[in-house]
Amino acid sequence: MTTEQQHDTIDMMLNMGPQHPATHGVFRMVLTLDGERVLDVTPHIGYLHRGSEKLCESESYGQVVTLFDRMDYIANLNNELAFCRAAERLMSIEVPERAMYIRVILAELNRVASHALFIGTYAIDLGAMTPVMYGFRERERIQNLFEAVTGARMMHNFIRIGGVKEDVPDDFGPRVRQLIGQVREGIEEMDRLLTFNEVYLARTRGVGVIDAATAISVGLTGPSLRGSGVAYDVRKDDPYEIYPYLSYKVPIGENGDCWDRYYVRLQECYESLSMISQCLDQMEAGPTMVQMRRIARPPKGEVYVHSENPRGDIGVYLVSDGTDKPYRLKIRPPSFCNLVGLAPMTRGSYIADAVAILGSLDIVLGEVDR
């Protein structure tokens, strides 16, 4: 009789989400665990699917903007801009210059707000609970400005096909300048608190490494791709609006780990703030909307227009059959495509790393599921 028995160990399946504090919404990942090690990860999406693309087909072009607001609910204005650019291309509309400046200022502010929120929520993923307050504080300031300009804090519906809804308030310039100063201070505060914090470095350096070739092949874009050292930025490589008239830097990383992705976003905040102040310098008075009919009917045809969202390259493929509603609207959502990188980054790491990696991709489930 043997006293020792051979025990087979089996892997543990851990269902993380859809209700989990670290999945940023209703995202579910099934982790196959060997103790604390993650052997495999299977993402499950679709809990927030609202059929936005299909809904777009039953709305007139002007109304589609509101649906784009609700897709990536952290970067509403960037999304509005993405759709409006596609519709304008389809209708061959020349947008007045002042409108373009207003759009870029708002979009860059929204990018800063989104990144500030990322830094905060990412810190809370890693267990630091203070930066999230600072992140929300900065976002709050920016949202207050949005409220003054667009009348809404999140669902703006301000960027319209052919321009913007209305001109900005008279005190816009000084107010934005003051805001830039405040937000810069706030971001610097988070920077000091987090960037070179020993524990933060230990948790993010060398975690979730993805090399440039893999990152490109799985379709990463935006800061997640730039963290791997690929300087791809739609604003730089396919300039739109008034981006060509601005000087800025495209921050990139090299190692492709979580810290690089974080650091790229942090630097982008500073770059965006400097872009905004350049815009304010260059802005001139003028009309903010082209004259057009209430109900737009683009000619038959199709366009694919992409622009840079805080999360990456958002593409809008728009098909018109000549009626007042899109025949088909396909969105290339950056969050969804970035999520493909989750499995290759996560395999072989720890549970805590899986959370850190998911956080560093900065997904928004409203956009992943549409």
Added chain:
Amino acid sequence: MDVVWASLWLFTLLNVVAVAALSLVWLERKLLGRMQGRVGPTRVGPFGLLQPIADGIKLLMKEDIAPGSSSRVLFFVAPLLVFVPSYMVWITIPFGRDLFVRNLDLGLFFFVALSVLGIVGLVLAGWSSNSKYAILGGFRSAAQLVSYEIPIIMTILVVAMLAGSLSFRDVVLAQDVVPYAAVQPLAFGVFLLAGLAEVGRTPFDIYHAESEVVGGPFVEYSGAHWAIFFLAEYINTFMVGALGALLFLGGWRWPVGDVPAAAGVALFLFKTYAIVAVIFWVRATYPRMRIDQLMSFGWKVLIPLSFAAFVATAFQMFYGWPIWTLTILSLVILVPPIYIQLRWQRKPAMALAKHYAEIAVAVHAQPRPVPVAAVTEADAAPGREDDA
């Protein structure tokens, strides 16, 4: 008669400890709020002082749910197994020269023995919940608390050697002129760090990490049983503060010597709350470590350091060197780990950040074309045909 008196004392102690724990809840929320640009609780009572009581009432009124698949008895026993040891320890803690329930001669040993017991409760809670997050949390707590028990014991031994006694009272009385924090800064530092890990506080709050195992062993608990865990956790935090004050900061005595009992208690509580405030401050500042980093930090850094403190103290006592040599010795031992930490983590990252600033791709502005007169004409573009 003895039984009656003992029960009375224990009841009083329970109330004192519970009030202390509630005060910590309030203090934590207030301090964290201030550090995070908020104000913390303000609504219930003056300065929100009654907030913890409101929280407690809420918890007691909640339904106490046990998962259907849990093992009932163990599930409900586990909170008590965590709470009772953390409360029992207070029997021997002297709040003042003559203010304690029992001055045990083996007080320090009593503390060590009881504080290990709580781990059983945590593992049991994780196991009996029959939930994956809970079991992960239970495993984590076992690994973490067992490994961090060692440096705590070693630093307590250092203090016991210096004082020549295992009684809390004697330890405090021995710190007449210099507190042991000044004599043995190394042991004090190791004690604080290991204490953070012992009570599961940031950056070592790994076993109940909210963003990973969503509360760990406590995830399935609700209502009163969860409240007991919560209470035990804060009592333990207070315990670390009290131990730090007694063992290293001279309890109710240093630096004023013998004062009236009330003043002594106030001094002791002030020191305790100061240490607790530092713990909360750390919580507001640091992210959480990963389990493997925690283990390697414990076994490769804290335990060797605590042994070094122990050996240094032994040398000083054996050869009868003056006491300040021990201070210097322990500071010297502290230098290499701090240096290594800075060199391995922060410096390369800073160099990398500088490097990234250099390789960032610069995009230069193109000259802006002379602004054309505003486009007001609308006829040219398609899509603007009349709707009619």
